[in-house]
Amino acid sequence: MKIKQVSAVLNPPAPHMVGDGFRVHNFFPNGYKLKMSPFFLLDYNAEIEFSARMKPRGVGVHPHRGFETVTIAYKGAVAHHDSAGNSGVIYPGDVQWMTAARGILHKEYHEEEFSKTGGLFQMVQLWVNLPAKDKMSNPKYQGIKKDEIPKVTLAAGAGEVDIIAGNFDQVKGIVSTFTPIELYNTRLNKGGKAIFNFPSHFNTAFIVIAGEVRLNESSLVKTNQLAHFKNEGEVIEVEALSDSLVLMLSGEPINEPIAQYGPFLMNRPEEIQQAIADYNEGKFGYLEE
Template identity: 70%
Template sequence: MEANIKNVSAILNAPAPHMVGDGFRVHNFFPSGYRIKMSPFFMLDYNAKIEFSARNEPRGVGVHPHRGFETVTIAYHGAVAHHDSAGNSGVIYPGDVQWMTAAGGILHKEYHEEEFSKKGGAFQMVQLWVNLPAKYKMNAPKYQDVKHSEMAKFELEHGQGSIEVIAGAYKGLNGSASTFSPLHLYNAKLNKGEKASFSFPANYNTGFVIIEGSILINGTETAKTDQFVHFKNEGSEIEIEALENAVVLVLSGEPIDETIAQYGPFLMNTAEEIQEAISDYNQGKFGYLED
């Protein structure tokens, strides 16, 4: 068993925060915060738990384009509303996930939901950028709304917690979000003193965001709130124990072994495709969305 453990590569503190628009105060764990291998996940922005004051005019991010990847927004505290140029709109509340496939191109805006904005309060979110394999980058955009009430939940024995399966599978239970390459995305919620185990292929890039509480990993290393745990590409088995009530975002996926060209909100394979994305955006080919 020990020879097959997926050991920790590093336990990383949250980098200095920066604002995205005026509504999201984020710590970018990768690619700019730390140079770590996490493909197919290209970016992780973590809005650590903060309090926003009440305000009539919602904070947020105005209209902006995306091409070549997916944005996955996971709500823990607070509420975010969103609109896109494909006609999708909605609100994600704590526990919900918004999975937007920008693919060939979309305009998007996201901001604090109106009632939350008027009341203010605790706000905590994660946004991931998930790369798309080259053959899917120019697909039509699509949208998946994963409500907490409908999310697949694997209940651990003796009431010790649950694994909410957003995408991929956990011990045979499949998440509802469809993906373009093999990946797993879970929220692990454990009561103090309880354990959970995970198994991922050795070559999968794997990481944990400690959303709340603290955990013991493989019986040896401790990670606490707002830290990111990066694992080595060896072994497959991980065991965690909650040192206090804990919430852990688990991400693991098969690397996409393709070249990457990135410029702002465009994630393609070549410099020529980036130029094409800029040109298409400037020509209005991403549709229209009112700011």
């Protein structure tokens, strides 16, 4: 098998606030123009300390249609509610996989107790596009607790892989996806090495959540940096230069046109107009601010 070479190691773009509770670096599509379908957006809330506050910070009621949001918590805690009556809290190590599909109203904010004490906060949110045939399917949630995520212990004490989606070392991830996606949290001990295989045509990127790694014996990637890979070759070797945590995402491209406006991700401009009309007519349901 051929090595999948790194095409770029990217520093986090300048941060911006989403609501008043999320200070994010948008790696794509705005920060960098990366080929990453089916992943449309990657917002990375690098580690930051929020002060204590009685009224939780967050993002008020907003709609989604045509895609999935994936929230991965590393530090801090986020509460959420939606117009279908779902609610919950995402703690460190947990994952929330929300399929907005035909439409949902959503709000998310710092969990009440975390807000009262303040502390370190670190999260990733991905937008995962849906193929045209699934964009108007029913909304659903996959709320996954840390202890439910399948794990593979690497040889020679190198570390551990949490398989959120896809397959690694014949262990299947917990999340069901509409298109082929590999999504792992990989913890490597200093000096640990591991080999990963992704199909050559899959769009692939790694973001270093903590630590420092060397890829394919050449590319150095530090905390908060993102490594983007070429669409050739399959094999990636990872070596940890310190205790490290790496979020790995790889997926089969959805080769369909994209029309995007705010929180709507469709295929054609007229579908965006329909989404706006449906939202204005209350067809996404009701959710109290």
